[in-house]
Amino acid sequence: MLAWKPPYLALNMYPCSRLTGLCHLRHTRSPELLRRRTLSHMLLGLETSCDDTGVALISTKDGSIVHEQVASQTRLSVMLGGVLPTVAREFHRTAIDHLTSSTLANSGVGWKDIDGIAVTVKPGMPMSLKVGVTYAKQLAELYRIPLIPIHHMEAHALTAMLTYPSLTFPYLVLLLSGGHALLALARGLEDFTLLGTALDASPGEVLDKLARRLKLSRLGDFRLNSVSGGRAVELLAAEHKATSPLFEIPLPRSQSRDCDFSFSGIQLNFERLVSKLEDELVDVDSRSHSILPVDCLATVCASLQSALTRLVCRRVQRAFEFLRSNGSADFPWPTALVVSGGVAANSVIRAGLSEVAQHFGLPLLAPPARLCTDNGVMVAWNGLLLKRANRRVTWDISSVDFEPKAPFGIDCRALVRNAEIRIEAIKINS
Known part of the structure; x- marks a missing residue:
């Protein structure tokens, strides 16, 4: 479909024939939309801010998703012990042209049908961002198509308006991902009021590090070998027996009356717990390569989920209390609580947030899991809203x-x- 190739593709570390061995490829298309494709033009979305390459086509007529594909490096990142910028860059270089060409081919559209190219330009890993932006600019120049630069976190925050068409501004939005933790009031398309953010590490970063500390990928469970640390923790936590008590872990900054997050404090407390358990349960001579018993690991993972949920829910509760006590036009009462980002896909965290939202008489709205992680759909959708x-x-x-x-x-x-709002934490039953 795409005869022209960007010059840098000749430098690929990983040829396309090896893509399926290094990543998970996911694609979705709508047969009904393909039958109606001649009735409307398309907008292309490109996402390369971290380690997932996302490409999507949506209809500029009604915003419907025509085709989407994601190439995930998660399996490779787990093997390497984390996301390596240079490896991520070369992977994007390989994947982006392959995904774009196949997306257009599977949709049966040509470049003449593309009304705009939306591309993530900020924030993110510089090497990864450069691949997507360079590629988008070359396409735009070659095919004379306008560009729409996209803010990655704004795209996450606006995705719920695609999956919940009745959602209106303002709404409170919580973004939890591998690189960010943001709590904001969304008042308009480009109008966000930041109420809280991560002061140190991101929740996804902490989950990945603790999963490696617990050696979850070495358990011999194939489910844990090709997923993110956060997903591995969730899967193992599901095996925790309800009759077994959770470990009590103090929450960091529990006396601070703001909406900021400290996830590194949770990481430190759990690393101390794991070391203590290893002293008690693992032989000293084999500690470097031995793993805690599975039932103990399940309890640790369930305790970690519980601590993260309590921390996040208390910050969201204070944000609601702040908005209710302020009552000014600058801080209007929200219509819903929206959550997005890869970590927000965790079912326990979502359940806790749902209880907080219900306490304030509001719905919890979350895009489907595939649209919570990085993807091209959210970029294309944000681009369409900006184009309109x-x-x-x-x-x-x-x-x-x-x-x-x-x-x-x-x-x-x-x-x-400065409002110094004291809260009585809502009891979370999740």
Whole structure:
């Protein structure tokens, strides 16, 4: 389908023939939309901010998803002990053209049918971002298509408006992922008020490190060998017996009256717990390669999920209390609690957040799991919303560049902190 190839593709570390051995490929298309494709044009979304390569086509007429594909490096990252920037870059270089070409071919559309290219430009890993932005700019110049630069976290925050068409601004949105923890009031398409953020490590980063510390990938359970640390923790926690008590772990910054998160404090407390358990249950001479008993690991994982859930729910509860006590036009009462991001796909965390939302008489809205992790659909959808509003659409290709670090909305965390709101934590039954 795509005869032209970007110059850098000649430098690929991993040829396309080896893609399926290194990653998980997922694609979805709508047969009904393919039959109606001549009735509307398409918008292409490209995502390469971290280690997943996402490509999607959506209809500019009604926003329906025509085709989507994701190449995930999770299996490779687990093997390597984390995401390596140089490896992620070469993987994106291989995957992006392959996915784009097959997406257009499977949709039966040509470049003349593409009305715009939305591409993630910030924030993210610089080497990864550069691949997607460079590729998008080359396509835009070659086929004379306008570009729409996308903020990665804004795209996550707006995905729920695709899956819940009745959702309206303002709404409270919680983004939990491998690289971020953000709590904000979404007041408009480009209007976000930041109420809380991670002060140190991200929740996904902590889960990955603790999964490696627990040696979960060495258990011999094939389910744990090719998933993220957070997913491995969730799978093992499901095996915890309800009759067995959880480990009591103190929450960091429990006396702080703000909406900021400290996940590294949880990591430190659990590393101490694991070391203590190893002293008690593992022979000293074999400690470097031995693993805790499975029932003990399940209890540790369930305790970790519980601690994360309590921490997140208390911060969200304080955000609701702040909005209710403020009552100004700058901080209107939200219509819903929206959660997104890979960590937010955890069923226990979602259940806890649902209880908090219900306490305040609001629904919890979460996109399906495949749209919570990084994907091209959210980028294309954000691009379509911007295109409809005639914002950020540019023909000036040279003006588009990537930004590894970028703020998210207007930072109002100090206002929350200065309000010194004391809360009585909602009892979470999850």
